[in-house]
Amino acid sequence: MNNFLKNKHLISRAGFGIHHNDIEKYKNISSKKLYQELKINSYEVLQPDVQSITPEQYQEMSKATDKKSLNQFNKKYNIAVRKSWHDQMINTPNQLREKMALFWHSHFATRIQHPLFNKDIIEIFRKNALGNFRDLVFEVSKSSAMLNFLNNQQNKKARPNENFARELMELFTLGRGNLYTEKDIKESARAFTGWSYNGLGEFTDNKKQHDTGEKEFLGKSGNFDGTDIINIILEKPECADFITRKIYQFFVNETPDEKIVKSLSQKFYKSNYDIMTLMDEIFLSDWFYSEKNIGAKIKSPVELIVGIRRIMPMDLQNKDTIYNFEKLLGQELLQPPNVAGWPSGMAWIDSSTLLLRMKIPSVMANYKTLDIEPKSNDDVNMGKEEKKVVVNKKQNTITIHWDSINNILDQDLFEILLANPNEKIQSMITQFNADKSKKHLMITIMSTPEYQLC
Template identity: 45%
Template sequence: MDIVTKQPQEIARLRYLYSRAGFGATPAELTEASRQSLRKVVRKLVKDSESITDLQVVEADQNETKRQLKGLFRDGQLDKDMLKERIRQNAEKVRDLNLQWIDQMALGKSALREKMALFWHSHFACRAQGRNPLFMQKYANTLRQNALGRFGDLLMAISKSPAMLQFLNNQQNRKNAPNENFAREVMELFTLGRGNYSEHDIKEAARAFTGWQFTSDGKFVFRERVHDEGEKTIFGKTGAYKGEDVVDMLLERKETARFITAKIYRFFVNEEEDKKQVDTLAEQFYKSNYDIAQLMETIFSADWFYDSKNIGSHIKSPVELLAGLRHTLGVQFDQPQPQIFVQRTLGQLLFYPPNVAGWPGGKNWIDSSSLLFRMQLPNYVLKAAEVAIRPKEDGDVNTEPLARKGAARFQTKIDWADFEASFAKISDNALTDAIALTLLPFPLRAEQRSIVEKQTKPDQTRSERIRALTAALMSLPEYQLT
């Protein structure tokens, strides 16, 4: 299927849509989409994301969990060697969970769902405490299952996930000794945002969340014996509230709809917020009972979404960069470690956000130590190069087992045949611009075209020329933008 070049503006629009609503598109996907109206393409993105394949690296089996715990003891004493080995095994399983998720992103079959889940991972930021793969598996699948549903369902489900309850210390939140950490983050980071609640609201909400705990095999449990049954006054209302009541109260507040909508806008549209557009979207979001899929369809179908000020304004996160590169060219890695290496080196390792506020994003992705590696990454991947760069030291003992000393080698398989087929009928003179149209947010400038074409050789075959041009175009700074 040849790339359509008679309507470059339409292809450019679709490239932008697919990069924001997913992880980019192949030239064949762009050509196919160009035959439909934009509204139909958006609806197809939503529909294609209705199905989900759960990530699974460990069985959620209560008896197996008990056997594992029992196996750490010998003669009634904790076996430190066994504990060390178990920690190593768990770290590897969390790594495998990471790679399974990257695979799902790169497939592109449920691109919008996976992109939304990545957004929610930073919004509901949670680290792999104790490297527990079962808890992180449940957490990741909860995000992915609810990514395009009702925000209220997602909020309730993620708040009751063992990973989040553990991360925010709610297991220690008991009557007569309340722990405010969970209640504070639910209000400040997950729903209302700063300035829309009082310290008294947090203290009372913490009392309501007492008893929200979890079992060792990853099940939510409400323990009445540690729950504070007394009356609480939250947002001016008084009652013997429980955690579910607090969640409902948060959803009743329009500030929650405004806070969530603004954050989605900054991630999917532009970091510079358009107050009028966000206010309108937030009102619709609230009235729809927080329908996430409807909100995203509204955004991607709006004329203003395609304004020139938005195009190329988003810097790809390391995961977006990696998954997009894989999807566009059908890249498969022979070994798992390079993908972990890329994430650690560029500062976004799935399941290990820097803190409860998630990854800051935007220009924070670019610094002097990572920019050169970002620019060279396509060449490393496409040419199976060896990389001697060291990953960033994050000072986190949880990620140490994921590190590898020395060089990383990028051994890959690439589906060049499908990619090249889309340009079969493009003339040699138009080839550079045709490939650039599918990869970059802006048309090539004359000086860029000259630099890119110098990467080719006169005696190259057509196939070799396409590969050389693709690697050169992906190494331009503009490839880091969507």
């Protein structure tokens, strides 16, 4: 594997794919140096570029505004947060932190309408993305978004609510059915009684609603509170194993190499859950670049669309067109389908979504039109019918800057665009485009099933 292909693999996993301005750099820099560059850039924590509104201002507006107007504001603000994050994924050199934040967004999935709560939890993911998993768990557990989504503000000593306690172990730390029992869930719920938030979205620990009785949890006994429960969970090596496995599947391969995962998990645990240490072990290893890991993952809708926009610069007169593509493919930021987050791997692909994925580049280039029903998702839509999405040539507000990528068009487009180019697909596409332009060749390559892989 040449240097460029190694770097392309690295930036597609530790980021959102190669940027059109960086082709020559990827050819000349070593993969280890590129990773160090990604690490250095990741130390900057970006903030969403959205309208500044304080919790106090939002609270006053909520009191003075009718429900319909408030809902409209919430919708517009959430859209602004999504668009801001999408733009940062495309343009920032801070690729590793943004990619890791996307991972945590699906791992600690919340779906609520309060825009400031949404903005806050995305900032928590950004800030702690590459820091310490312990800190991340505590901040997420005390966030208004999570407490709201999993109903812990209703968790009171007279009537415990088990939602958060269950998902904390099942989805966030240990894995479904691993180590804990139903009794552990009930005892954990008692420990989290009183954890809530005030009208400004600030964490509160209501001692009057806390169950002060003794609890038995994962083999220990005591007058535990939520802090104790989280610390007891993190003492278990099984927690490090669960998180390591999910990170490996997201960044390396859907099919874990058990020996490697075990080694990574042990180092992660010994580091006291230092996330950057784990990422170093992955991205600085030789096995990360092995043939079985190249082109082994299916791009999520966000990875696909952001990746297209990084390699093919464009202006959007109506940004809704781009976000409709992601929604149609089943991934809308701030709107995971349920508490388990988005699916992965082959779950992204079915007969309709694959055809749509292959059509999107041509729609962007104004070669084809789009007329399609959104992908069904009853968890999100609550049974409501979605409007059909139509993009015809008159409605297409996407302008591709072909002049900005003339240097790319004159190079080996197969090597630049495909994770693992092979002679058969190159020959077939080259023959098909024999009398067509380099622009058309680029769009054709991006419209293949092979382009869906990274």
